[in-house]
Amino acid sequence: MAETSTKGQTTNNNAPITVEVDTSYENDSSYGDELSSYTASLTSSVLEYRQENGRRYHGFRDGAYLLPNDETENDRLDMLHELCLRLLHRKLYLAPVKNPQRVIDLGTGTGIWAIEFADLHPQAEVIGCDLSPTQPSLVLPNVKFLVDDIESEWAYEGNPFDFIHARYLAVSIRDFPKLIKQFKPGGWVEFQDYDGYATSQDGSLNGTGLQRYYDEVLSAFEKAGYETRPGPKLERWFKDAGFVNVHVEKFVIPHGIWPKDKHLKDIGAWAQAGAEAAYEAGALAALTRYKNWTKEKVMLLASDARADGRKRNIHSLFYFYVVYGQRPEN
Template sequence: MAEGSGTNSSQYNNPIPVADFDPDVDDSAYGDDDVLSDTTSIPSTIFRHRYENGRRYHKFREGEYYAPNDDQQNDQLDIAHHMFMILLDNRLYLAPVENPKKVLDLGCGTGIWAIDFADEHPEAEVIGVDLSPIQPQFAPPNCKFEIDDVTSEWTYSPESFDFIHIRTLYGSIADWPKLYSEIYDHLEPGGWINQLELTIQFKSDDGTLTPDHIFSQWSDIFHEAGEKFGKSFKAVHDLKRWIGETGFEDVHEVWYKLPVGPWSSDPKMKEVGRWNFLHCNQGAEGWALFLLTRVMKWTADEAKVFIAKFRQALRDRSVHTYFEAVVIYGRKPLAKNV
C-alpha cells in the first residue's frame, strides 16, 4: 500500500517540505577496492563465499542473511552510514551514554560505525560482530572485529558491556525478543541499548505515490517475502515494545523521514535525500535478488526487470516519496528487579 499506517507525522523529528526536484546526483558506484584484500586474520574457511546471480554472499551461516557481501553492497552500507550521520546531526547514537568502557556493535557490516565510535571514544574497547569478514585490517587499536552469528548463543561473560549498538538488522532477525534477552543479560546494570532501523514502506504526504506505483509494489512484495523468510520487515514497529518487555527502562523512540531523492526544500533533508537516492540505487539489486529468487521463487530475469523498473522510478521528479527510520534506546535498570 502506498500510504501504509504508521506513526503520525507530528511525531517525526524532521518534517520534509517539498521543493522543485533538482537531482544533482551521480549514478556511479563508490570505490573499486576489494575490502577482502585487507581484512583481519580469520580462519580461511570464513573466506569461502557463495556466488549466485553474479553476486557474492557469505558462506558462514549460509542463507541466514539476504544481502550480498561484495563491494557493491558494502559501498551501500557505507553510503547509508554517511546518510545516517547527516540525519542524526553527526551523532553515532542517541542514547545518553557516558564514559563507555566496553561496547558491542551487532551486525557491524563494514565496521565503519565501530571504527568511528572507537575514534570518538579512545578509552573504550569496541567489538564489532558480523557474519561476513568484510571489515578493514587497519582499525583503531581499541577496535576489533569478530565473525559470529548474533542469533546464536552468546559466549561473552554476562554483564560485560555497558553499551550495545544495532543498526539496520531489519529483515535478518527471526526472534527479536530472544536477541533483546541476550543483550539485556550481557549489559551491566545501567548499560544502554541503541538501535536504528528502517521501514521498507514507501510513502508520500502529497498524494504523488499511488497504490500501483513500483515503489508501492516493492513495499508489498518485500513485506510478503519477509514473512515467508521468517524475518519480518514489519517487526520494526514492535521493537520498542519488545525492548520494554525485556526489562529495559527509559525506553525512547524517535522517528525520522528519509526522502528518496533531493526533493525537499529543507537543506538538511535535501542532502539526506541525495544520499538516500544513492543508497537505494546502490543497494536495490542486493536487497532484492535473494528474496525474490530464493524466497518468492521468481526467475533471475524477472527479478532483474523489477529491479530495473525500481531504479528508473528513483529518478522520477514528480513523485515525492520517503520511508522511515527509527532510533530506539533504553537502559538496563541500575538495580535488578527482585
C-alpha cells in the same frame, strides 16, 4: 524532521513535508593440534563465500542473511553510514553513554561505526560482530571484529557491555524480542532501524513500480521469516524486555531531492543513491530463493523501481527510528 520522546513518552511531529517546485591447554600438544585443525576448518568455512547471480554472499551460516557481502555492497553500507550521520547531525549514537569501557556493534558490516566509535572513545574496547569477515584488518588497537551469528545463544557477556549498538538490522533478524531479551542489565542499548515499507504523505507512491518493488521484496523476506518493519516496534520490544528510560526518536528519510527543506533534500539525495545501489542487492536472493523468480525478472523489477525513484512527482519516504534504553540492575 524527527519525532521525539522524553521519559518514555513519544511526542508526535509528523508535519507534512513541503515539496519543492521543480526549479588453558597450552602444554597439551594433541589438543593444540586438534584446535589448530578446527580453527583452520572454521576459517575456511567462513571464507567459502556463496557466489550466486553475479553477487557474493557470506559463507558462515550460509543462508542466514540474504544480502551480498561483496565490494559493491560494502560501498553501499558505507554510504548508509554517511546518510545516518547526516540524519543525526554527525552523531554516532543518541544514548547518554558516559565513559564506556566495553561496547559491541551488532551486524557491524564494514565495521565503520565500530571504528569511528573506537576513535571517539579510545578508552573503550569495541567489538564489531558480523556473519562476514569483510572489515579492515588494520584498525585501532581498541577494536576487534568477530564472525558470529548474533541470533545464536549469546556468549559475549562474561563482562557486561556498557553500550550495545545495532543499526540497519531490518530484513536481517528473525526474532528481535529474543535477541533483545538476552542483553544483560546495566548498560545502554540503542537500536536504529527502519520501517522497511516505503510510503508517501500525498499518495504519489500508490500503484508505482517503486511500491511494487517493496511489496514484492519485503513479502519475500517475510516468507523467509525475517522482520521487515522493526523500527516502530522497537519501543514495545524494549519495554517488554524490562527496559527503563526508553527514549524514541522518529525521523523522516525522503527518497529523492523533492523536499523543499535543505536538510531533508540532502538526506533524500543520499537515500536515493543508497537505494539505487540496493535495488538489485536487496531483491536477488530473497526473490530467487523464496519466490522462484528468475534473475531477469528481478532485474526488471529493480529497473522499474529505479526509474520511479528518479521521478520528482513521486514523493516516497521512509520512517527511521532511534530507540535506546537500559535494563535495570535489579
